[in-house]
Amino acid sequence: MTRRVVITGLGAVAPGDPGVKAFWQLLTAGRSATRPISFFDPSPFRSRMAAEADFDPAREGLTPQQVRRMDRTAQMAVVAAREAVADAGVDLTARDPGRTGVSIGSACGCTMGLESEYVVVSDAGRKWTVDHEYAMPHIYGYHVPSTLAAEVAWDVGAEGPVSVTSTGCTSGLDAIGHARELILEGSADVVVAGATDAPISPISVACFDAIRATSPENDDPEHASRPFDKRRAGFVLGEGSAVMVLEDLDAARARGAHIYAELRGFAGRANATHMTGLRPDGTEMAEAIRVAMNQARLDPSDIDYINAHGSGTKQNDVHETNAFKRSLGARAYDVPVSSIKSMIGHSLGAIGSLELVACALAIEHNVVPPTANLHVPDPDLDLDYVPLTARDHRVDGVLCVGSGFGGFQSAAVLSRVTS
Amino acid sequence: MIATDTAVFTGMDIIAPTGIGIEDYWSATLAGTAGIRPIERFDASGYPVRLAGEVRGFDESVRVPARLVPQTDRMTQFALAAADGALTDSALDLDTVPEFGRAVVTANSSGGFEFGQRELENLWSRGSEYVGAYQSIAWFYAANTGQVSIRHGFKGNCGVVATEQAGGLDAAGQARRVLRNGAGVVLTGGTDASLCPWGFITQLRTGLLSTRTDPSRAYLPFDADANGFLPGEGGAMLVMEPYGSAAARGARVYGALTGYACGFDPPPGSPRPPVLGRVARRALDDAGIDPAQVDVVFADAAGTPALDRAEAAAIRDLFGRPVPVAAPKAMTGRLYAGGAALDLATALLCLRDQIIPAAAGVTADPRLDIDLVTDASRPAAIHTVLVLARGYGGFNAAAVLSLPGEE
Amino acid sequence: MTTFTMEDLGAVLKDAAGAPETGAWNDDVLDLPFYELGYDSLALLEVSARIGRQFKIAIPDDAVVEMKTPRIAVEYINARITGA
Numbered sequence: 048m049t050r051r052v053v054i055t056g057l058g059a060v061a062p063g064d065p066g067v068k069a070f071w072q073l074l075t076a077g078r079s080a081t082r083p084i085s086f087f088d089p090s091p092f093r094s095r096m097a098a099e100a101d102f103d104p105a106r107e108g109l110t111p112q113q114v115r116r117m118d119r120t121a122q123m124a125v126v127a128a129r130e131a132v133a134d135a136g137v138d139l140t141a142r143d144p145g146r147t148g149v150s151i152g153s154a155c156g157c158t159m160g161l162e163s164e165y166v167v168v169s170d171a172g173r174k175w176t177v178d179h180e181y182a183m184p185h186i187y188g189y190h191v192p193s194t195l196a197a198e199v200a201w202d203v204g205a206e207g208p209v210s211v212t213s214t215g216c217t218s219g220l221d222a223i224g225h226a227r228e229l230i231l232e233g234s235a236d237v238v239v240a241g242a243t244d245a246p247i248s249p250i251s252v253a254c255f256d257a258i259r260a261t262s263p264e265n266d267d268p269e270h271a272s273r274p275f276d277k278r279r280a281g282f283v284l285g286e287g288s289a290v291m292v293l294e295d296l297d298a299a300r301a302r303g304a305h306i307y308a309e310l311r312g313f314a315g316r317a318n319a320t321h322m323t324g325l326r327p328d329g330t331e332m333a334e335a336i337r338v339a340m341n342q343a344r345l346d347p348s349d350i351d352y353i354n355a356h357g358s359g360t361k362q363n364d365v366h367e368t369n370a371f372k373r374s375l376g377a378r379a380y381d382v383p384v385s386s387i388k389s390m391i392g393h394s395l396g397a398i399g400s401l402e403l404v405a406c407a408l409a410i411e412h413n414v415v416p417p418t419a420n421l422h423v424p425d426p427d428l429d430l431d432y433v434p435l436t437a438r439d440h441r442v443d444g445v446l447c448v449g450s451g452f453g454g455f456q457s458a459a460v461l462s463r464v465t466s
Numbered sequence: 467m468i469a470t471d472t473a474v475f476t477g478m479d480i481i482a483p484t485g486i487g488i489e490d491y492w493s494a495t496l497a498g499t500a501g502i503r504p505i506e507r508f509d510a511s512g513y514p515v516r517l518a519g520e521v522r523g524f525d526e527s528v529r530v531p532a533r534l535v536p537q538t539d540r541m542t543q544f545a546l547a548a549a550d551g552a553l554t555d556s557a558l559d560l561d562t563v564p565e566f567g568r569a570v571v572t573a574n575s576s577g578g579f580e581f582g583q584r585e586l587e588n589l590w591s592r593g594s595e596y597v598g599a600y601q602s603i604a605w606f607y608a609a610n611t612g613q614v615s616i617r618h619g620f621k622g623n624c625g626v627v628a629t630e631q632a633g634g635l636d637a638a639g640q641a642r643r644v645l646r647n648g649a650g651v652v653l654t655g656g657t658d659a660s661l662c663p664w665g666f667i668t669q670l671r672t673g674l675l676s677t678r679t680d681p682s683r684a685y686l687p688f689d690a691d692a693n694g695f696l697p698g699e700g701g702a703m704l705v706m707e708p709y710g711s712a713a714a715r716g717a718r719v720y721g722a723l724t725g726y727a728c729g730f731d732p733p734p735g736s737p738r739p740p741v742l743g744r745v746a747r748r749a750l751d752d753a754g755i756d757p758a759q760v761d762v763v764f765a766d767a768a769g770t771p772a773l774d775r776a777e778a779a780a781i782r783d784l785f786g787r788p789v790p791v792a793a794p795k796a797m798t799g800r801l802y803a804g805g806a807a808l809d810l811a812t813a814l815l816c817l818r819d820q821i822i823p824a825a826a827g828v829t830a831d832p833r834l835d836i837d838l839v840t841d842a843s844r845p846a847a848i849h850t851v852l853v854l855a856r857g858y859g860g861f862n863a864a865a866v867l868s869l870p871g872e873e
Numbered sequence: 874m875t876t877f878t879m880e881d882l883g884a885v886l887k888d889a890a891g892a893p894e895t896g897a898w899n900d901d902v903l904d905l906p907f908y909e910l911g912y913d914s915l916a917l918l919e920v921s922a923r924i925g926r927q928f929k930i931a932i933p934d935d936a937v938v939e940m941k942t943p944r945i946a947v948e949y950i951n952a953r954i955t956g957a
Contacts, residue, residue, distance in 0.1 A: 091594050145729060145744065155606060156577070156628075165586050165664060172590025175583075176509050179667035187858065190576050190660075190668035192607060193630045197859035201733040206741055209730035209861065210636055211628035213574060213607035221625065228643060234727075250582075253589050253597040258918055259934050260602070316566060317615045317624045322537075322603040324914060331621055334566055452603055453612025455624060532891035533911050536919075595926060598889075599919035 051311075052227045053464060055304040056135025056292030057404050058127035058241070062098035062285055062391045065107060067130065070289075070391075070401070071408050074416040075437040079269045079390045081283045086159075086247050094261035096268040097247045098285035098392030102126075116185045118157035121198045123288035123397075124243035128199045135292035136304060137237060144206035148235035149199045151290075152212045152222030152242030154396030154451070156192030159248045164189065195243055199290070207235045216451025217315065218242050219289070219399025220459050224313030226293050236298060241290030242400035252284065258323065262359065270420045272393075274357035274386035275364050275432040277423040282359045285392025289400035291407070296464065307407040308445075312343030312460035323452055325362050329370030332448060332456040336374035339446075343460040347378035349444040350460075352415050354402045355432075356450045357386020358393050361425075363450060368428050370448070370456075383440060385433040389419040399449045403459060406445040410463050415440045468722050468870045470710030473642040475867075476717040477556025477705035478811045479548040481657065483519030483698050483798045487551065492815050494797075496843045498826030501798045502681045502696050507661050515675045517684050518661055519698025519799030531617075537600040538613060539578025540699070544657035544804075545610035546617060548703035552653065553618065556705040556717065560618065563650035569622030570611045571641040572703075573633025573656030575803035578605040580662035614653060614703075622649045630857030631766075632728065634701070634806025635865045639726040641706050650711060655810075656803035657701035669697055672858070674770055682827050685800075687767035687793045688774050688838050690831040695769035701804020702811035709870060720814035721851075725753025725866030732860075742766075742862045743780035746854060749864035750784075753850075757785045760866075761846060762822050764809045764853040765838075767793035769800075777854070778834035788837040790846065792816070796825035806855035806863070813851040813867050821845045877924075877950045879903065882943055885923050890916035903944040910943075928954045 061070040062080035073080060081098045089095035104114045104122040108129070114122065128149075132139060139147055164186055168177040188194040193211050200209040208229050212222040219242030226240030255261040262271045262281040272283040299306055316335040320326060340347070356367055371379040387405050394401065409415055414437050421434035443463040450456050468474075478488060483501030485491030494501075501519045510516045521544070526535050529547035538546070549570075553560070560568065582605035588596035603609060608626045615624050623644050627636045634656045641654035660666070669675060676694035678684040685696045712719055727748035732738035750757060763785075766777055781791060794812050795801075801808055816822055822844045830838035853865045883898040894911030895902060902910060907917060917940060921932045930953045940946040 093594075144732070144738075145741070149730070154608070162586065165583075166590060168667060169587065169590065169664070172587045172592075175587065176512060176663045177583075177667055179513055179670045182667050182671050184671060186668045187672045190579075190665065191628065191630050191858060192577075193575070193628045193633075193857060193861060194859060196629075197730070197861070200730050200860070204732075206730050206732060206738075208728050209629070210728070213626045213628050214611070214624065215606060215608040218608075225625075225640075232643070249594065250586055250589055250597070250601075253594040254585070254601040256594060257597050257599045257922060258602050258915060259937075315623045315625070317570075317612075317621050319565070319615045319619045319621045321616065321913060322609075322612055322915070334621075451608075452606070453608045453624075454616060455608070455612070533894065533916075534891070536888075536890055537915070595922065599915045599922065603915070 050231050051296035051309055052230045052293050053296045053299050053309045054291050054307040054407050055294055055299050056131040057407060058130030059289040059401060059404050060100055060102055060123040060127050061287045061401055062100050065102050074387055074390060074405055075414055077417045077419045077436050079419050081272055081392050082268050084247060087249055092252050093256040093263050094252060095265045096271050096283050098283060099247060100287050117198055118160035118189050119245040120153060120157050120243050121195050123245060124151055124195055124199050125202050127241060127288040127290040128203055128239050131290040131292050132203055137292060139204050144204050146207055146236040147205040148207040148229050148238040149196050149205045149209040150222045150226040150238055150240040151196040151199055152218030152396045152400060153192050153195050153244050154215050154218050155244055155246050157189035158251055159245050160189040162248045162250050199239060203239050214455050215453045216395050217399060217449040217455040217457040218396030220449045220457040221315055223400060223403055224459060227310050227313055230293060230295055237294045239290060240293050241288060242397045243288035244395045244397040245286045246395055247284055247286050272359050272389045273420045274359045274389050274418055275425060275428055276421045277425040279359045283392040285394035287394045287397050287401055289404040306464045308410045308461040309464045311462050312339035314338035315455060315457040318454040320454055325366040327365045327369060329366045329373055332367060332370035332450060333373035335456045335458040336446060339458040339460045345444055345460060347375040350382055350446050351442045352409055352445045353382050353384040354406050354447040355384050355386045356448050357388050359388060364428055367448060368430055379430060383415045383433045383438060384430050385416055385418045387416050402447050406447045406461050409442045409445060410461060413440060413442050468709055472709040473645050473706050473723045474709045474712050474870060475704050475720045475814055476707050476712050477552045478702055479551025479555060480702045480811050481521055481524060481544045481548050481700040482808060483521055483700060486524055495794050495823045498824055500681060500826060502685060508663050513670060514677045515670055516679060517681050517696050519696060520661060521700045537604055539581035539604050540659035541578055541657050542609045542613050544659060544700060545614055548657060549614045549653050552703040552705045558651060565619055565621040567622055567650035568620040569624050569644045569649050570615045570620050570653045571625040571637050571644060572611045573627050573637040573803040573807060574607040574610060575630055575633060575658050576660050577607045578609055579660045579665035581605050583662050583664040629861040630859060631800060631802055631805050632855040632857035632861035632863040633803045634810060635853060635855045635863035636728055638723055638810060638865055642723055642726060645706060645708055652706045653703055654706055655701060655703035655807040658802040658804040659699040660802060661699050685769050685796060686828050687769040687796055688830050688834055689828045692769050692771050692774055696799040698799030698801045701801050702807040704811060719870050721817045721867040722870050723865060724868045725749040727752055728863040730860050740776055742777060743783050745862045746784055746852060746864040749866050753866040760789060760850050760852045761848040762790045762792055762816060762851050764813050764851060765791050765793050766854045766856040767795050778836045781836055790822055791836050791838045792822050793825040793838060794823045796828050809853050813853050816848055816851060817867060817869050820848050877947060877954060879943060879947055882947055885920050889919045889923055904942050906941050924950055930954060
């Protein structure tokens, strides 16, 4: 019997206030959460803005011990996972834990904690042979990104397949795609899947400065993330985590679960061209879309919304616009396409999970979130990018894409489940 | 006979503290040569641990294209070199496999840490404008997969798995999924090189490392004198293909990945038991074989008494008979993302040459009641190998490798 | 007056991004596009950053994009450091 994988619970810690509700309100209001960086003094940097989450781990229910042990990346993932599991209404403790999996994506692991510890043990960069005696006891948990999945697995009680997927900026989509496969192949019945990243730290800001990937237009932080706009100037760094509960359709129905959507197709491809560069034709992303659509057994006409990568670089905007045309043909011109990075910035590996949650909610509410800050359309781009305001729109099928360093291109297809 | 869609290994390359390249590594391993030595890559005199399995004699100017050296960490240089070697070893003509049917799936444990330490130092001691353009692509966990994909034009469903030291097996399991989804070839494996001061001190804090100064008495898995492990660097890359196309092109087949499973331990302090035994059992079920058909077990061999006891118990419970146990890690140290990948490669060489390497210098603790191969390599009839791996935090994975053809 | 030569550029490139793929670094390659010499956008950003630090000049994004060949780069950098 062929399994079908559905989404039955959602959790999010996004820029702005935590929780799925606040996240969806932000998106549908077309409001931006980008602002001047408050975590450290950003004045020496080229790009001094970020989409920060107003996240207090203690207020979200983590114990002082957990707060001390976990980097912010892990804290956000655990909080998002708890929300997703509660939302799904599934009692994981009453099930065989060996049948529960965890799949977490992250591009840069515990960067914040690692950097702050580095500063301590190196005496602010003065020592190469850093001082081990000053390192915090849990530093190894920061050193290995696998900790992020371990913390979630401990918290939800999973003893099945547990892993971190770290494919740069497609990590979120890829981790959830992996979770889907675990259920399809029968390795797990329920997978708590998502992604998390908290990269707003001097070293990350500096490394994107060095390649001029982030926007330097610091005088208007709230409107600095401008995908598909002629005045775009690079991405705005973000942070956050989103987690979803995935399970087999029949099992979800049997327990009377609310089903947001079916995760019908997923595929990843690589451009094998350049670690950061994209060719304008979008061939590889188009191939990923084509394969995901085939798995989903959907036609271009079944896609009602495209959640774009839309990072805010000219290179990306051209690349994915061409990928949509190449894979969906004439339908590409009729489907609303938007980038929520215009509102919540680019949280690297986490963003794909936040985007998939937004896609599930678009199906749930029949609302397409907008591309904020899109005032001056780029004349070279000729699709419907849903400028400024959310749109009431029947959404039964969604395509969500991601593109990242390493040349990775990923595509996921979601659709409404009808009884 | 195995099915035509079974995943088989047709090529590999190894970069290890005991040898670079298959034959150098394998002859050193069979001879029981130790790769654990005083650390030379940085001044470790101020640290409580001063030994490691360093790779000596790796010349990146020969093994890695000049353009890629300044933009990569040592872990990626190992991956690029080993991927080249593995493809050559496989004798696969890549032009016969469509670009979208070639994928790379690697394990990564901690990223390009040495590169990262240099850039952190530039940032904090000199200023943000001193952080180089390559930091953005050199330190992250996807660097190895990305660079290898670009170098060889692998445009398929690429991946990066982080499950600490279980990663090499989980990457192979993921590679097998990618093959099942239609790929024609997958490069898999893992390489690690976290031996810089900043990477090293994070490991010191776990309390799991041996603080001994005598290299021959430091990392002694399953020994009554076990007192922790030592880190190492390096790893292996392997070429995986479906058996049908490998056989059709007359490829040399080292062995098949006939079974794989993974699982996660309950939280620390939980009354529930660790899952290693269950995971091993599921891998055998996946392979469709009984424990009686396993000829040798490659142990995780943690080197700390409690973890060794737990693994020995899992092996005893699963087999209920003395099964030969190999722990070649004793010679190299634990290579993190590279460790289980290297064990896979070593297990394939066991299948090739019908001999089990000894854990040199180790005396098995009789209380553990396992048949650990020590003293000298042991010739044996080997058709099936079970490889076990555990990663920090509770990751467990098991893989079953079998010779194709006869039963 | 400080001047910046083809040789200086070659040295920074080699250190920052490796030797050119064509092997030679001389006047014959002055007008070859950087990408034909095997240097990509990241290499040019790294080289620009290093030169910028050495001569205490800020090289704007547009200028990096416009530096398509060694000749253009050497001329641009000379113009900047000799006082424009």
